[in-house]
Amino acid sequence: MSVTAATDSSDARAGLSLALPALMLFIGVVVIPLVMTVMLSFHDWGQYKGIEPVFILKNWIEIFDDPYYAEMFWRTFRVAVLATLITAVFGVPEAYILNRMQGRWKGLFLLVIIGPLLISVVARTLGWALLFGGNNGLANKLLMTVGLIDSPVRFMFTETGMIIALAHAMMPFMVLAVWTALQRLDPQVENAALSLGAGSLTVVRRIVLPQIMPGVLSGAIIVFSLSASAFATPAIIGGRRLKVAATLAYDEFLNTLNWPLGAAVAVLLLIALVLIVVGSNALIERRYQEMFR
Amino acid sequence: MSRNGPVALIFHTLFVVFMVAPILVVCWVAFTPEGFLSIPLTHFSLRWFRALANYPEFVHAFGVSLWLGALSSCIALLFAVPAALALSRTRFRGRDALSALFLSPLMIPHVVLGIAFLRFFTSVGIGGTFVALVIAHVVVVFPFALRLTLASATGMDRSVEMAAISLGADGWTMFRRVTLPAILPGIVSGWMLAFIQSFDDLTMTVFLATPGTETLPVRMFLYIQDNIDPLVTSVSASVIAITMAVLILLDRVYGLDRVLTAKGGDAGR
Numbered sequence: 001m002s003v004t005a006a007t008d009s010s011d012a013r014a015g016l017s018l019a020l021p022a023l024m025l026f027i028g029v030v031v032i033p034l035v036m037t038v039m040l041s042f043h044d045w046g047q048y049k050g051i052e053p054v055f056i057l058k059n060w061i062e063i064f065d066d067p068y069y070a071e072m073f074w075r076t077f078r079v080a081v082l083a084t085l086i087t088a089v090f091g092v093p094e095a096y097i098l099n100r101m102q103g104r105w106k107g108l109f110l111l112v113i114i115g116p117l118l119i120s121v122v123a124r125t126l127g128w129a130l131l132f133g134g135n136n137g138l139a140n141k142l143l144m145t146v147g148l149i150d151s152p153v154r155f156m157f158t159e160t161g162m163i164i165a166l167a168h169a170m171m172p173f174m175v176l177a178v179w180t181a182l183q184r185l186d187p188q189v190e191n192a193a194l195s196l197g198a199g200s201l202t203v204v205r206r207i208v209l210p211q212i213m214p215g216v217l218s219g220a221i222i223v224f225s226l227s228a229s230a231f232a233t234p235a236i237i238g239g240r241r242l243k244v245a246a247t248l249a250y251d252e253f254l255n256t257l258n259w260p261l262g263a264a265v266a267v268l269l270l271i272a273l274v275l276i277v278v279g280s281n282a283l284i285e286r287r288y289q290e291m292f293r
Numbered sequence: 294m295s296r297n298g299p300v301a302l303i304f305h306t307l308f309v310v311f312m313v314a315p316i317l318v319v320c321w322v323a324f325t326p327e328g329f330l331s332i333p334l335t336h337f338s339l340r341w342f343r344a345l346a347n348y349p350e351f352v353h354a355f356g357v358s359l360w361l362g363a364l365s366s367c368i369a370l371l372f373a374v375p376a377a378l379a380l381s382r383t384r385f386r387g388r389d390a391l392s393a394l395f396l397s398p399l400m401i402p403h404v405v406l407g408i409a410f411l412r413f414f415t416s417v418g419i420g421g422t423f424v425a426l427v428i429a430h431v432v433v434v435f436p437f438a439l440r441l442t443l444a445s446a447t448g449m450d451r452s453v454e455m456a457a458i459s460l461g462a463d464g465w466t467m468f469r470r471v472t473l474p475a476i477l478p479g480i481v482s483g484w485m486l487a488f489i490q491s492f493d494d495l496t497m498t499v500f501l502a503t504p505g506t507e508t509l510p511v512r513m514f515l516y517i518q519d520n521i522d523p524l525v526t527s528v529s530a531s532v533i534a535i536t537m538a539v540l541i542l543l544d545r546v547y548g549l550d551r552v553l554t555a556k557g558g559d560a561g562r
Contacts, residue, residue, distance in 0.1 A: 015383030019391060022376040022435070026394050029432050030406075033413035037405070040412055094308045097301045109305075111540070111549055113312050119536045120493045122513045123529035127315025129521060130322055130330065138318065138332070171312065229402030231496040236517055246404040246496065253408060253500060263412070266405045273402065 041264035051259055059264035069265070073272075076244040079163055079234070080227035086167035087223050091174035092216055096208065098175070099182040110179070117172040125236045128165040132156045132237070157239040165233045170226055174219040181215025182208075214288045221280055225273050245269040316533060323530035325523050341527035351528055354512035358492050361423075361508060365430035366487035369438040370480060372431070377442035377479075378472075382451070396436045406433065407500030414501065421503040429501055433494060434487035441486060441552065445479025482547035489539055 041059055044052040063069045098109055116124060131139045132155035140152040155161035185208065193203045231246040238244065243251070245265060252262030297305070318332075325331050326338035345351055380392055398406065406429075414425040453475070457467040473480075495510040502511045509532065516525050543552055 011383040012385030015379040015385045015388070018375040018379035018383075022372040022395060022439075023391065025372055025432070025435075026397075029413070029428055030394075030397065030401075030409075033409035034401075034405075036412050036416070037409040090308060090311075093301075093304060097297050097305050100297050100301075109309065111544060112309060114549065115537070115540050116312060116316060118489050118493070118540055119316060120495075120510055120513075120529070120532050122495055122510045122517070123319055123532050124315055126513075126517060126521070126525065126529050127317075127319040129517070130318050130526070131315055133330070133521075165315075168311065168315065225400075225402075229404055231404050231499070232514065235514070246402065249404055249408060250499065253411065259412070263408060266402075266408045269402060270405045274400075277400070 037263050038267055040260055041267050043260040045258050045260045059261045062261065063264055063268060072243050072248055073245060073268075075159065075242070076228055076246075076269075079159055079166065079244065080224050080230075082163045083166040083170060083227045084220050084224045086163065087171050087174040088216060088220055090167075091171055091219070092178050092212075095175045095178035095182060096204070099179060113175055114172045116168075121169060121232045122236075124169060125165055125233050128161070128168065128233075129156065129236055132161050156237065157242060159238075159242065161237045162234055162242065162244075165237050166227050166230055169230070169233055170223040173222045173226065174216075177219025177222065178212055178215050181212040185211055214284060217280070217284045221277055221284075225277050228273060229269060319526050320530045320533060322523060323526040327523070330521065330523060330526075341523045342531070344524055345527060345531075348524065350507070351509070351512060354507045354509045357423075357506060358509040361426055361430055362488040362491040365427050365434055365491050366438065366484045368427065369431045369435045369487055370442070370484055373435055373438040373442050373483065374476075374480065377439055377446045377476075380439075381443055381446040381449075395439055398433050399436045403433070403494070403496035404500075407497040410497065411500045421501070421506065423506050426498065426501055426506055426508075429497060430491045430494070433497055434490045437486045437490055438483040441479045441483035441547075442476060443479075444551075445476045449475045478547055482543055482552055485539055485543050485546075486552055489536060493536075 040051075042055050042057070044054050044056050044058060046052070094113070098106060098113070101109065131137055137152075137155065139155060140149070143149045144152070153160065155164070190203055190207055193207050194200070198206070228244075229246055230244070231250065234242070234244040235247045235250070238247065246269070249262045249265045249269070252258045252265065256262075321332060322330060323341055324337040324339070325333045326336045326340060327333070376395060380388065380395075410425070410429045411420065414420045414422075414429075419425045449472070454467055454471050457471045462470065492508075493510060494508075495514055498508050499511050499514060502508060507515070509528070513525055513528055513532075540549070543549060
């Protein structure tokens with residue numbers, strides 16, 4: 001950067017004054033409420049006395065002691081990991097195929113695949129509920145006609161259904177991340193490998209895949225963190241019994257009215273996600289350091 | 294350029310079917326002439342779209358969503374445009390921290406934001422009001438408004454501004470006649486993306502909405518929790534149609550891939 005000290009300070013003042021309204025908004029309506037939520041998780045609650053603003057560890061002890069919460073967090077994690085794997089297994093090849101298409105088709109299919117991202121998640125999940133519905137739902141009929149399964153599979157109110165619907169909701173993020181990485185690829189390297197006698201599978205495995213790996217991993221991080229905190233899909237497909245972190249926190253807040261416990265669940269989810277995301281980002285950056293240089 | 298082989302094209306077809314199937318099935322079922330959920334094959338009817346008129350809560354929720362989306366996107370831009378100008382052209386200490394803070398609503402799970410807003414607004418005494426909903430939505434759509442404005446402000450040629458100043462324009466005239474028109478595509482598409490995000494948000498809004506201030510996604514969600522019938526498919530089909538219209542517009546104005554891959558983080562939910 002070739003700015004002198006003088007312009008730097010006047011620049012800084014101008015910049016700060018322009019960004020000040022937004023900064024105030026964020027401190028007032030994001031930072032303070034988050035701090036209040038963390039504090040709330042240490043408050044006491046009783047059926048009749050309501051929220052008591054004291055500092056106790058009751059909610060945190062309950063979450064770490066009661067196996068119900070361990071099971072619920074484990075389910076949240078498992079569902080998110082499997083949904084992420086599905087998006088990677090299918091999204092990566094699709095992005096590659098998409099990138100090899102002719103201009104007009106590429107634009108059209110990119111719209112078709114990424115467009116759902118902007119369609120209400122309630123409408124999309126309703127679609128899966130319709131496809132899954134009952135033993136003679138469309139999905140089962142189709143799978144049995146093709147011969148992939150012999151007897152109907154239960155999708156509604158199961159983790160299987162939840163994972164499929166989540167993978168569908170998150171797929172655009174993976175395709176987008178990989179597609180962005182593919183844009184940076186030099187096609188000449190692929191051509192060189194081909195002209196030197198490499199088969200197309202070898203090219204994908206040895207040339208393309210290593211280069212787009214950072215894109216795949218950053219897509220996976222986005223998909224994982226959004227899946228682990230997803231609400232609509234687990235609530236509609238999972239039903240009232242199959243709880244994940246977000247739906248449990250919702251229940252504590254709006255049905256049981258035990259706000260401090262709900263706040264503790266939400267804060268734990270936030271901390272776990274921040275640790276996982278920051279940790280894996282650091283790992284990826286170290287692993288692919290030479291690429292970002 | 295090498296072409297995709299037959300295996301790749303079959304994979305691609307199945308993939309596209311997987312992506313559009315749940316959306317198509319909603320729209321298809323919405324045209325059923327029956328009184329129950331069914332896939333109409335021979336007869337189609339608009340009865341469930343007409344039935345919407347008899348459910349004022351859906352109509353009202355739709356109105357709330359439109360107002361909320363329009364209002365919060367406009368307010369978000371009022372904050373985002375100066376912030377984008379600051380981030381794109383000045384270097385100061387804490388600049389990276391500031392942009393991380395501004396993009397944080399993308400990283401913080403919406404369920405956590407919903408809880409934080411509910412706690413905050415209840416304790417300051419505006420819980421359950423439309424004002425609270427607007428403030429919450431301004432924050433949540435802010436990153437989208439900021440990112441697209443930032444993208445076009447970064448790409449702008451500043452020598453035109455210098456020319457305006459040297460020709461005697463004052464700061465405000467320069468902003469109004471030179472800067473604003475130059476970054477307008479970013480602002481317009483930022484507004485549209487912000488509107489869609491506000492219009493679609495369920496997870497955060499479900500914590501804040503009360504019977505008078507329910508948005509359409511919240512109304513739909515609560516309805517689905519009780520029962521799934523053709524009525525909610527016709528609501529969903531209408532929502533899908535509106536979103537598609539905005540999507541195509543957005544693609545024409547700015548290019549969808551540019552909107553969604555604009556630098557500075559992920560997108561969501």
